[in-house]
Every structure is written in structure tokens, then in C-alpha cells.
Amino acid sequence: MEKYLPLLMGLPLFREIPGEELPNLFAEWNQIIRTYSADNFLLTPGEITSHFGILLEGQLNIMKEDYTGNAVLLTRLDPGDLFAEAFAFAHLPVSVLVEAAQNAAVLWLDASLLSAVRPNTNVYQLQIQTRLLQIFARKNVFLTGRIDHLSRRTLRDKLLSYLYEQAQLSDSAYFTIPLNRQELADYLAADRSALSAVLGKLKKEGLIDYHKNQFTLKNQDSSQS
Numbered sequence: 001m002e003k004y005l006p007l008l009m010g011l012p013l014f015r016e017i018p019g020e021e022l023p024n025l026f027a028e029w030n031q032i033i034r035t036y037s038a039d040n041f042l043l044t045p046g047e048i049t050s051h052f053g054i055l056l057e058g059q060l061n062i063m064k065e066d067y068t069g070n071a072v073l074l075t076r077l078d079p080g081d082l083f084a085e086a087f088a089f090a091h092l093p094v095s096v097l098v099e100a101a102q103n104a105a106v107l108w109l110d111a112s113l114l115s116a117v118r119p120n121t122n123v124y125q126l127q128i129q130t131r132l133l134q135i136f137a138r139k140n141v142f143l144t145g146r147i148d149h150l151s152r153r154t155l156r157d158k159l160l161s162y163l164y165e166q167a168q169l170s171d172s173a174y175f176t177i178p179l180n181r182q183e184l185a186d187y188l189a190a191d192r193s194a195l196s197a198v199l200g201k202l203k204k205e206g207l208i209d210y211h212k213n214q215f216t217l218k219n220q221d222s223s224q225s
Contacts, residue, residue: 001023001026001031001033004033004056004105004107005019005022005023007056007079007080008022008054008107009022010080011054011080012131012134012135013054013082013128013131013132013135014128015131016127017124017127017128021124025122025124025125025128026107026109028113028122028125029109029110029113029114030051030109030110030113031107031108031109032051032107032108033056033105033106033107033108034105034106034108035103035104035105035106036058036100036103036104036105036106037100037103038058038100038101038102038103038104039099039100040099040100041097041098041099041100042060042098042099042100042106043084043087043094043096043097043098044094044097044098045065045093045094045095045096045097046093046094047093047094048087048091048093048094049084049087049088049094050088050091050110050111050112051084051088051108051109051110051111052082052083052084052085052087052088052089052108052109052111053082053083053084053098053106053107053108053109054080054081054082054106054107054109055077055078055079055080055081055082055083055104055105055106056079056104056105056106056107057079057103057104057105058079058100058101058102058103058104058105059076059077059078059100059101059102059104060076060077060081060083060098060099060100060101060104060106061073061075061076061077061097061098061099061100061101062074062075062076062077062083062096062097062098063096063097063098063099063186064095064096064097065097071097071186072186072187072189073179073183073186073187074096074146074187075142075187076101076178076179076183082135083098084098085111085132085135085136086136086139088111089111089115114128114129114132115129145165146187148161149161149162149165149188150188150189155188155190155194155195155198156198156201156202158188158190159188159195159198159199159202160202160207162177162184162187162188163177163208163215163217164217166215167215167217173216173217173218174214174215174216175214175215176213176214176215177213177215178213179213180212180213181195181196206218
């Protein structure tokens with residue numbers, strides 16, 4: 001646990017919590033640290049979990065299977081990211097696949113113990129509960145954004161909507177997206193070859209330029225259409 005304290009202390013969830021208090025809090029919440037090899041599944045659809053995770057090392061893919069069994073990438077997690085908290089707190093079956101994109105270490109915390117409010121509840125726990133609500137709200141905003149991309153009628157419009165969002169987040173027309181081609185295709189629920197064709201056409205039209213996952217929007221007004 002000690003090796004991960006600097007990471008955990010830097011997370012918004014534990015901001016202003018003294019480092020020496022964290023191990024005690026984690027012990028109260030039935031902490032479990034587990035390691036996973038690349039391509040292993042941490043959670044699968046239909047599973048019930050009472051714990052939510054904080055990624056300590058590596059990367060995780062959050063995916064959704066369609067009716068044909070194909071996995072569509074929803075998001076990729078990096079160290080410090082939370083996952084499965086909605087399922088753990090709501091006591092609902094998991095509806096996504098959580099896969100280790102590379103060797104990973106995860107801190108699992110018992111949601112029922114963290115959310116409990118007792119007469120002697122630690123003041124730090126109350127602060128963390130408030131921050132969890134903020135995290136839920138931010139994730140809801142993220143999901144709303146993805147719905148906005150996917151609601152566009154054509155792949156071209158979906159792609160431009162996503163790229164414009166990334167430019168806004170970077171506050172620059174030149175930016176780097178966090179997804180490779182296959183991941184971007186999965187995120188937009190598209191075929192990779194179709195995505196590549198649209199990218200090539202947009203580049204030929206002079207609307208964008210790109211090299212691997214580095215992009216430049218040359219006409220931001222057009223990208224909003």
C-alpha cells in the first residue's frame with residue numbers, strides 16, 4: 001500500500017486527507033489490492049460487485065458487448081481512475097466488461113462500508129462521500145457527451161463532433177487524442193476501415209490534419225456541424 005500512497009493522495013477523491021489517515025480508512029472499507037495480467041477480465045456483465053476499484057498501475061478497458069458479441073470500447077482507464085462505483089453503490093448487476101489492457105494493479109474498496117453513516121463516522125469519510133457525488137456528476141457529463149457524438153447521423157459527423165470536443169478540452173486546434181485507430185472506431189461504434197476512409201476524406205478536404213493520434217482542426221466552424 002505504501003508505494004501507492006503518493007498516487008492516492010493526489011486524487012481528487014482523497015484531496016486534503018492526511019496521508020497517514022488513508023491506510024486506516026482503507027482498512028475500515030475492507031481494502032483489497034489485486035494484480036491482473038494483460039487481457040484478463042476484472043468484471044463481466046451480470047456480475048454483482050460490492051466493491052469499486054481504483055486503478056493503481058497499468059491500463060483498463062471498459063467495454064460493452066453488442067448483440068453479436070462484439071466488444072465496443074467505452075473508455076480506457078489510467079492510474080488514479082475509478083470504476084464500477086455506480087454498480088457497487090446501486091447494487092445492480094455489472095453491464096460492462098472490464099479488461100486489463102496491460103498488467104494492472106487495482107485497489108478495491110467496499111462501497112457499503114464507505115457509504116455507511118454512523119454516529120462515529122470519520123469526518124474524512126464524509127468528505128470523501130461528497131467527492132464521490134461530484135465524481136458521479138462528472139461521469140454523467142462525460143456519458144452525455146458520448147451520447148451526443150453517437151447521436152449524429154453519419155460517421156463523419158460523429159468523428160468531427162468528437163474531434164471538436166477534444167480540441168475544446170485542449171483549448172487548442174492542435175491536440176492529441178487518447179485513443180488509437182481501433183479504439184476510436186470502437187468508441188464511435190464504427191468499422192475501422194470506414195473510420196480510416198472518413199479520416200482520409202476530411203484530410204483531403206483540408207478540414208483536418210493528423211499523424212497517428214495527433215490532430216489539427218483547420219476549420220473549427222466546420223467541425224461543429
